[in-house]
Every structure is written in C-alpha cells, then in structure tokens.
Amino acid sequence: MNGRNFIYFIKEGIKGIFVHGFMSFAAVSVIVACLIITGTFSLVVMNVNVLIDRVEDENEILAFVDDSLDDTEALALVTEIAAVPNVASATFVTRDEALDEWAATLPEDYRDMMLTGITSADLRHRYVIKTEDLSRAEETAAEIAEIDGVEVQFDPRLSDATLSMQNVIRIVSYILAVILFIVSMFMIANTVKLATFDRREEIGIMKIVGATNSFIRWPFVIQGALLGLVGGAIAFFVQWGIYNYACNLMLNYVGLEMLGDELISFGSIAIRMLLIFIGVGFTVGVLGGSLTIRKFMRV
Amino acid sequence: MVVFNNVSKTYANGTKALKGIDLRVEDGEFVFFVGPSGSGKSTVVKLITAEVDPTEGEMLVNGFDLSKLRRRQIPALRRTIGVVYQDFRLIENMTVYENVAFAMRVIGEGSRNISKRVPIMLDLVGLAHKSRRYPRELSGGEQQRVSIARALVNNPQVIIADEPTGNLDPARSGEIMDLLRKINDLGTTVIAVTHEKDIVNSFGKRVVAFDGGRIVSDARDGYYQV
Numbered sequence: 001m002n003g004r005n006f007i008y009f010i011k012e013g014i015k016g017i018f019v020h021g022f023m024s025f026a027a028v029s030v031i032v033a034c035l036i037i038t039g040t041f042s043l044v045v046m047n048v049n050v051l052i053d054r055v056e057d058e059n060e061i062l063a064f065v066d067d068s069l070d071d072t073e074a075l076a077l078v079t080e081i082a083a084v085p086n087v088a089s090a091t092f093v094t095r096d097e098a099l100d101e102w103a104a105t106l107p108e109d110y111r112d113m114m115l116t117g118i119t120s121a122d123l124r125h126r127y128v129i130k131t132e133d134l135s136r137a138e139e140t141a142a143e144i145a146e147i148d149g150v151e152v153q154f155d156p157r158l159s160d161a162t163l164s165m166q167n168v169i170r171i172v173s174y175i176l177a178v179i180l181f182i183v184s185m186f187m188i189a190n191t192v193k194l195a196t197f198d199r200r201e202e203i204g205i206m207k208i209v210g211a212t213n214s215f216i217r218w219p220f221v222i223q224g225a226l227l228g229l230v231g232g233a234i235a236f237f238v239q240w241g242i243y244n245y246a247c248n249l250m251l252n253y254v255g256l257e258m259l260g261d262e263l264i265s266f267g268s269i270a271i272r273m274l275l276i277f278i279g280v281g282f283t284v285g286v287l288g289g290s291l292t293i294r295k296f297m298r299v
Numbered sequence: 300m301v302v303f304n305n306v307s308k309t310y311a312n313g314t315k316a317l318k319g320i321d322l323r324v325e326d327g328e329f330v331f332f333v334g335p336s337g338s339g340k341s342t343v344v345k346l347i348t349a350e351v352d353p354t355e356g357e358m359l360v361n362g363f364d365l366s367k368l369r370r371r372q373i374p375a376l377r378r379t380i381g382v383v384y385q386d387f388r389l390i391e392n393m394t395v396y397e398n399v400a401f402a403m404r405v406i407g408e409g410s411r412n413i414s415k416r417v418p419i420m421l422d423l424v425g426l427a428h429k430s431r432r433y434p435r436e437l438s439g440g441e442q443q444r445v446s447i448a449r450a451l452v453n454n455p456q457v458i459i460a461d462e463p464t465g466n467l468d469p470a471r472s473g474e475i476m477d478l479l480r481k482i483n484d485l486g487t488t489v490i491a492v493t494h495e496k497d498i499v500n501s502f503g504k505r506v507v508a509f510d511g512g513r514i515v516s517d518a519r520d521g522y523y524q525v
Contacts, residue, residue: 004409202390202401208348209453210377211405 005215013222016195024227027184027191031231031284032238034180035277039239041173047264048166052134054262061129061141063090063150073149074125080147081127086140088130095123135163181284184231188224188288196220196292221289228285232278239273240266300326301347301457301490306356308342316342318512319356324490326456329483331499331521332492334509340492343509344461347490348380349373361456378406381450381487385462387442389434395421395445396430402449420448424478440471447478457488464495472498 017024063081065074074092081090093101099120106114129144131137141154196203206216243266250263266273303322309315317339324330332340345351347360349368358365361379368376389398399420403413421427424444434442443463450458460479464472476491476498483489493499499506499521506521507514 002407005407008404201388205388205390205401205449206405208377208382209402209406209449210374210380212374213371215405215407 005218009218009222012219013226016192016199016219016223017226019198020191020194023191023194027187027227028231028234030187031184031228031281032235034184035232035235035280036239036242038173038177038180039235039273039277040242041169041176043239043243043264045166045169045173046269047262048169050262050264052163052166059131059134059137061131061137061144062153063127063129063144063147064153065125065127066149066151067124069149071125077127077147077149081129081144081150084140084143084147086131086133086136087144088132091128093126093128095120095125098123098126181280184228184284185288185291188227188285189291191227192220192224192289192292195223217290217293220293221286224285224287224289224292225282226285228281228283228288229278230281231285232281233274235281236274236277239277240270300324300359300361300488302357302359303343303346304357304359306346306353306358308339308346308351309354310351316512317346317353320512320514322507322514322517324457324488326488327483327486329480329489329502329504330491331502331504331506332490332509333494333499333506334515335494338509339512340509341461344382344459344490344492347457347459348382349376374406378453379456381453381455381458383443383446383450383458383460383463385465387434387439387446387466389442389445389449391434394431394433395426395437398434398445399449399452402452406453408453416452417448420452423451423482424448438471439467440474443467443471443475444478447475447482451482451487455487457490458482460489460491460493462492462494464493464498469497476502 063077065077069077078090078092081087099118103111103115127150129140131140137154141152144150145152203216247263247266301322301324303320306317306320306322307315308317320339320343322343332343334340342351346353346358346365349360349365353365356366360376363372363376363379365376390401393401396417399417400413403416418427418430421430424447426441426444426448429437429441434445437445443466447458447460447463458479463479464475467475472495479489479491480502503520506516506518508516508518
C-alpha cells in the first residue's frame with residue numbers, strides 16, 4: 001500500500017462513517033458503553049487488589065507464648081514456627097512492646113484513662129507471623145497451633161471473604177469483557193455492512209476492472225478502525241470523569257474517608273488506560289470491518 | 300487472445316451451459332457472439348472474466364491459463380479486459396469524468412495519469428463536453444459511451460460488450476457499434492455479444508453462433524443465419 005492509496009482509503013473510510021451517521025453514532029455509543037462497563041470493572045478489581053495487598057500485610061497470625069516458658073525458651077520457638085510451611089516471617093514481640101504498640105493505637109485523650117491498672121504483666125509475649133499465601137493462612141495457623149507452648153489467634157473470615165470477592169469480581173469482569181467485545185464488534189460489523197450495501201455497485205465495478213481484494217477491503221477496514229478509535233477515545237475521557245466522581249463520592253461518605261490514601265488515582269494509570277481503550281477500540285473496529293467485507297471477496 | 304479448448308461448464312444446479320466449446324479469437328479481431336437466450340454466450344463471457352470457472356477443458360485469456368489461475372491473479376487478468384454491459388452500470392452519484400476516473404483510481408493509478416488519460420478517453424467517445432454531467436442527465440446512448448470509455452481507460456487488450464445496444468433505439472445502437480468498430484480499428488480486440496440481426500449483418504465481421512451450449516456456426520465475413 002503506497003501513500004497515495006492510503007490517503008484514498010482514509011477518505012473513503014471517513015465517507016463511509018458519515019453516509020450512515022446515525023448507525024456510526026450507535027456503533028460508537030455501544031463501544032463507549034462497553035469500554036466503560038469493562039473499564040469500571042477493571043478499576044474496581046485494581047482497587048480491590050490494592051486493598052487486598054494491604055489486608056494481606058495486616059492479616060497476621062498471632063501466636064501467644066505460654067507464660068510457663070521462660071524468655072530463652074520463648075525465643076527458641078522461632079525456629080519451630082519458621083519451619084512451618086507458608087510462614088514468611090515470625091517476629092518476636094515482648095509483652096512490653098505489645099503494650100506500647102497497643103497504647104499507641106488508643107486515642108490520646110483517653111489513653112491514660114484506658115490504660116489505668118493495665119501493666120505489661122497482663123499481656124503475653126507473642127510472635128507476629130506473616131504468611132506467604134494468604135489463602136492458605138488458615139492451614140498455617142492450625143499447624144502453628146500444634147507447637148507446644150503457643151496459643152494461636154487468627155480470624156480467617158476476613159481473608160476468605162476478601163479473596164472470594166476478588167475472585168468473583170475478576171471472573172465476572174473477564175466474562176463481561178468478552179461479551180462486550182463481541183457485541184461491539186458486531187455493532188461495527190453492521191455499520192460497515194450498511195456502507196458496503198450502499199456501495200455494492202461500486203464494489204462490483206471495482207472487481208470487474210481488476211481492483212485487488214485488499215484495495216476493495218481497506219476503506220471498510222479503516223472505517224471500522226476509525227469508529228473503534230473514536231469510541232475508545234471518548235470512553236477514556238468519560239471513564240476518567242466517572243472514576244473521579246465516584247472517588248469523590250466515596251471519600252465524602254463518613255466511614256470511607258480512610259480509603260483516601262488507598263484508592264488508585266486515575267492520573268497514575270491514565271496512559272495505560274488510554275492505550276488499552278484505544279487499542280481495544282481499534283481491534284474491535286478492524287475485526288468488525290473485516291468480518292463484514294469478507295463475503296464480498298468471493299468471485 | 301482468447302482460446303477455448305474443449306471447454307464445458309455445468310452450474311451447481313445441474314444446468315449444462317456449455318458442452319465442449321472450441322474457439323479461438325486472435326488479437327485485433329472483431330467477433331460477434333450470437334444466439335438465443337440460454338444458448339451459452341453469456342457463460343462464455345463469464346468464463347473469460349473469471350466470474351465462473353470452467354468445469355472441464357482448457358482456457359487461455361491474454362496469456363493467463365485459466366485452469367491454473369489462482370484467486371489472487373484474477374485482478375491482473377481483469378485488467379487486460381474491458382467489459383461493457385447492457386445496463387451501463389455507471390455510478391449515479393459520480394460525474395461522467397469521475398465514473399471513468401474511478402476505474403483507474405481503484406487499480407491504484409495516480410492522479411497525474413488519471414487526469415491525463417480520462418479526457419483522452421472522453422474525447423474518443425465524443426463526450427468531452429459532458430464530463431461534469433451526471434449519468435441521469437445523459438441519454439442512454441451517451442451513458443453507454445461513458446461505460447465504453449471506462450472499459451477502455453485502463454488500456455485492455457480485449458473489450459467484451461455484453462448486449463451493448465440492448466437498451467437503445469436503433470439509431471443509438473448504430474452509433475455505439477460504430478464506436479466499437481473505431482476502437483477495434485485502433486487495435487483492441489472486440490467481442491460483441493448480441494442478438495440484433497441487422498447490426499451483425501451490416502458489419503460483415505466474424506460471427507460465432509451459439510445454441511444449446513454448442514457452437515453451431517463460425518463464419519468469417521458472416522451474417523446472422525439462425
């Protein structure tokens with residue numbers, strides 16, 4: 001394909017878009033809608049992943065050391081705990097340190113009042129244990145519990161719930177993405193089909209005077225690609241607006257403001273989102289355009 | 300040059316359109332294909348332009364061996380052939396000039412060649428003064444001349460005119476046939492498919508008569524016998 005033909009193809013492709021303005025508008029709208037739906041799901045998944053990473057960091061197994069053991073024996077337990085599979089780290093925390101840490105989490109105004117009468121002697125030494133794979137943390141906790149001289153405290157519900165939620169959202173978004181991709185593709189295919197129908201006489205003449213198949217095909221493929229690109233670009237900006245609006249809405253809600261630091265800022269992923277939207281739009285368009293024109297290629 | 304060697308064509312629905320045709324059209328010849336409808340003459344045209352494949356036999360068109368022709372070679376074959384149809388097949392929303400230029404544009408010719416060659420063709424068919432008109436503003440005879448200009452613009456070796464005068468009154472028909480003769484005099488092979496006796500008989504050119512899928516006569520300086 002030389003430059004001269006390329007300009008011709010672009011011109012013809014744009015012509016095709018405006019001949020059926022309403023159909024083109026409909027196709028672009030469907031692509032925008034599909035991209036935003038999948039995009040929104042992806043953004044939710046991304047945010048959930050970030051939150052889960054954080055939960056994973058915080059989701060610790062606490063192993064309290066029995067008071068009958070002296071300090072040397074308590075410290076020696078680390079080798080046994082570390083030997084349990086899936087244990088990433090086991091940090092020894094003395095009862096004094098534990099009290100200080102706990103005190104630090106209390107509101108300043110009430111701290112002294114709440115700590116009245118409580119000394120480190122009321123607490124036990126403990127190991128703070130992190131796992132490599134959170135989904136197997138429950139097993140790991142059970143194995144640690146079998147070690148003599150420790151008592152394990154672990155609440156598995158949090159991790160199970162978050163993990164299964166993550167999986168559900170991920171699967172749903174994959175299925176949605178595939179369905180919406182196909183829907184968009186057929187919308188483009190139909191729009192391009194209308195253009196080919198208008199121009200069946202031209203196509204007939206092109207064939208009889210010896211135009212090559214690729215020459216006949218290009219304008220329609222480009223028409224599809226342009227529709228997809230426009231859809232991708234529009235969807236990107238709309239997605240940006242929706243995301244920021246949703247973030248602000250959440251942060252203004254009492255109780256959710258602590259999410260503020262955790263939410264992914266759109267700016268940080270804007271380039272990636274733009275490339276994905278435009279790339280998907282382009283692919284959908286090219287496939288849709290090619291799909292339609294294929295049947296004209298016989299004879 | 301067009302050569303048919305024992306060519307048969309049976310369509311998918313079982314119709315035997317051609318039964319063992321032997322035919323040779325030399326470069327620079329003017330040939331009429333005549334015969335009643337269903338005699339096979341239209342199938343011959345479709346075989347030459349590779350719109351259908353022969354069921355049996357060997358075919359040679361302008362150096363292309365059609366029995367070995369690959370799909371992607373079809374455009375190259377068709378660039379050596381110009382086709383003129385009974386119903387003109389002009390594009391309504393293009394001017395006379397654009398209709399002719401379109402045929403060059405779609406085989407990848409540049410605008411320089413196009414703007415050089417299209418006026419020459421329009422002049423040849425006597426429509427240079429109407430190049431900016433649309434097909435609906437022209438008479439049937441004029442529209443057919445535009446379609447002849449379009450068939451010629453890529454400088455084909457053979458012009459196939461499939462019932463070119465079928466939609467025209469006798470006076471206009473005569474003009475179209477005179478134009479085809481002029482084109483033939485300039486060196487292009489012309490195959491004219493028709494069933495208009497008067498025209499064929501007044502020309503005194505070679506006449507190949509088809510009936511029932513066979514060639515029933517092939518007369519030099521012939522006339523329409525059936």
